[in-house]
Amino acid sequence: MRQKNRIKGALKGLLLLCFTGVLLSSCLEDTSCGQNIETGMLFSAYTVTIDSATQERVVTRDMSRLYVFLQRDRMDTLYPRVADTLAMVPLELTDSITSLFFEKDSVLNEIKIIHTLPEVGFVDVNCGFVPTYTITNGSFSNIELDSVQIVNPTVDTDVFKTNILLFY
Amino acid sequence: MFLKPIYFCFISCLLLSGSLLAQQNKAAADTVNMDRTPFIRIGVDPSRYLLSYLQPAERGGYEVQVDMEIYEKFYPVVEFGYMFARRTEEAYALSINGTYARLGFDYNLLALNDATDRDLFFVGWRMARSQFVQSADNVYYENAFGSVTTSVPQQALHAYWGEVTVGVKAEVFRNFFVGWTGRLKYKFRVKEAAITPYAIPGYGRPTTDSDVNADISLYLSYSFSLKKWQ
Numbered sequence: 001m002r003q004k005n006r007i008k009g010a011l012k013g014l015l016l017l018c019f020t021g022v023l024l025s026s027c028l029e030d031t032s033c034g035q036n037i038e039t040g041m042l043f044s045a046y047t048v049t050i051d052s053a054t055q056e057r058v059v060t061r062d063m064s065r066l067y068v069f070l071q072r073d074r075m076d077t078l079y080p081r082v083a084d085t086l087a088m089v090p091l092e093l094t095d096s097i098t099s100l101f102f103e104k105d106s107v108l109n110e111i112k113i114i115h116t117l118p119e120v121g122f123v124d125v126n127c128g129f130v131p132t133y134t135i136t137n138g139s140f141s142n143i144e145l146d147s148v149q150i151v152n153p154t155v156d157t158d159v160f161k162t163n164i165l166l167f168y
Numbered sequence: 169m170f171l172k173p174i175y176f177c178f179i180s181c182l183l184l185s186g187s188l189l190a191q192q193n194k195a196a197a198d199t200v201n202m203d204r205t206p207f208i209r210i211g212v213d214p215s216r217y218l219l220s221y222l223q224p225a226e227r228g229g230y231e232v233q234v235d236m237e238i239y240e241k242f243y244p245v246v247e248f249g250y251m252f253a254r255r256t257e258e259a260y261a262l263s264i265n266g267t268y269a270r271l272g273f274d275y276n277l278l279a280l281n282d283a284t285d286r287d288l289f290f291v292g293w294r295m296a297r298s299q300f301v302q303s304a305d306n307v308y309y310e311n312a313f314g315s316v317t318t319s320v321p322q323q324a325l326h327a328y329w330g331e332v333t334v335g336v337k338a339e340v341f342r343n344f345f346v347g348w349t350g351r352l353k354y355k356f357r358v359k360e361a362a363i364t365p366y367a368i369p370g371y372g373r374p375t376t377d378s379d380v381n382a383d384i385s386l387y388l389s390y391s392f393s394l395k396k397w398q
Contacts, residue, residue, distance in 0.1 A: 039311070070312060078312055090311035098313075120307055120320050122363035124376075128259045129307045129363075131316070 033127035040088035041113065041135070041155045043080075045104065045166040048146055059167070061085060069101040072108070086162060091133055091155060093118055102145070104168060111140040111148060113164075121156060132156045135163060144168055204283050208236040209337070209345065211389030216249070227253040229369070233349075233387055236394075241276040245292065247385075251300075251369035259308045266300020268370030270331065286391055287338055288347070294331040296353075298369045301325065302361065320363055327358040327368045329381075337389060345389040355379040 047062040063080075068089050070076040078100075080087030091113060092098040098113045118131030133155040140148050146167040155163055213231040231249035238244055252265035272294035278287060303322040308315065330353070337347035353371055367373050372381050 076312070090313060092313050093309070093311065093316045094314065118316070120304070120318060120363065122304075122366075125255055125257075125262070125366060128257060129304070129309060131309055 033123075035127070037123050037127045037130055037157050038088070039118075039121075039130045039132060039155060039157055040090055041098075041133075041163045042086050042088050042159070042161060043164045043166060044086055044162055045102075045168060047168045062168070063087060065105050067103045069103065069108075072101055072110070074101070074103065074108070086159075088159070091115055091118075091131075093131060102166065104144075107144045109141050109143055109145040111138065111145075111166075113138045115155065123157065130157055138164070204237070204280075206237065206394040207286065207391045208234065208394060209286070209389045209391040210234050211345065211347070211387035213249075213385045213387055215384075215386045216251070226255070227251070231370075231385065233385075233389070235274065243274040243276065243288070243290070243292075245272050245274055245294070246270070247294070249370060251367070253367050255366065259306075260304055261306045262302070262304045262366050264300055264302045264366055264369075266298055266325075266369040268296060268298035268300075268368075270294040270296040270370065272331070272333070274333065274335075286345070289336050290334070292333045292335075294333060294351075296329050296331060296370055298327045298371060299324075300327075300365070300369050302363065302365055304363060323361055323363075325359045325361050325365060327365070327371060328356045329353050329368075329371050330356065337387070339391075343391045345387070345391065347387045347389065349385045349387065351383055351385065353381045353383075355381070 045063050046059050049058050051058050068078040068080050078089050096117050100111050102109050114137040115133040115135045121130050121132040135153040149165040152161050152163050211233045216229045216231050229251035233247045235243045235245040247270040250267050255262045274290035274292035276288045276290050278289045301322050301324050304320040308317045331351045333349050333351050335349035337345045340346050
């Protein structure tokens with residue numbers, strides 16, 4: 001009987017240990033969004049030249065002197081983000097057509113992106129919700145802009161997935 | 169980060185209990201052929217109420233556990249409960265509520281000391297299902313084009329998971345038990361949802377990088393003797 005009481009005492013000790021574990025773990029919940037989560041369409045710009053010696057097309061990534069505006073008057077500058085090789089611009093929240101004005105070497109091109117209305121995507125309890133889109137089509141004014149290619153239609157918070165390529 | 173203390177506790181309990189078990193089984197090795205009165209044990213988990221005061225979400229519910237010995241050391245177990253949670257942040261308000269049920273067996277690893285001994289140190293398993301609804305409102309986001317406040321309509325969801333359990337039920341007063349059940353859970357399936365469930369009643373907070381979860385239930389139980397079958 002003494003043996004049994006001793007074991008019971010130990011089991012109760014374990015119970016206390018577990019209860020403490022539950023209380024501690026409950027207090028350890030993260031309460032802040034540790035990363036900058038933002039939805040944006042990612043693009044890269046390339047220049048296409050002809051090699052005079054070989055007569056072959058040479059495609060070079062070139063993000064220099066590239067600016068994006070919300071309006072043709074170039075008043076609202078968007079500062080494309082994400083390093084030298086990739087830039088991010090937002091899409092309309094209440095419309096399924098987003099017009100953006102891309103300036104490169106002082107030449108302005110309007111690019112219209114046709115996409116779904118934003119769907120709600122849940123990141124986590126700390127970061128909350130973000131809009132997500134699917135690009136369905138697009139058009140552009142081809143002033144020194146050769147072509148626009150949609151390589152990935154899903155626009156979300158992934159900052160490594162290029163959505164469109166611009167070829168000048 | 170959130171699960172680490174629970175995993176630690178779960179594994180510690182297994183290791184500590186192993187040594188206790190060896191000690192106890194040695195003491196009661198001679199106990200055989202006892203004429204036991206069948207009983208049913210009903211318990212509630214008070215921690216479901218306590219946790220609401222420790223977490224940012226407005227959260228509550230109840231859980232009931234019923235077990236009985238049907239064969240020497242084998243205890244079929246039924247657990248069922250209800251959970252609601254509402255988390256209100258600056259940019260959204262998320263609501264979830266639903267019921268869950270678990271069905272399984274516990275196997276008592278302790279040798280019995282006498283015919284009235286109902287203490288348990290057990291290992292077991294459960295199969296579980298949860299049925300719940302989730303919705304979100306006041307969802308706000310903004311970018312250079314402006315801002316939008318929208319909502320996600322209520323969606324009915326369900327989830328299945330399995331559990332490996334370890335735990336204790338110790339009789340602290342006559343017929344009155346205090347115990348815990350440590351659970352290691354593996355999520356089998358969750359219905360596709362517009363938004364990833366914030367929590368699954370009975371399972372807890374799902375994570376995107378793992379199908380495994382762990383937690384501990386605490387029980388206050390009372391056992392009722394049943395008449396022997398003739």
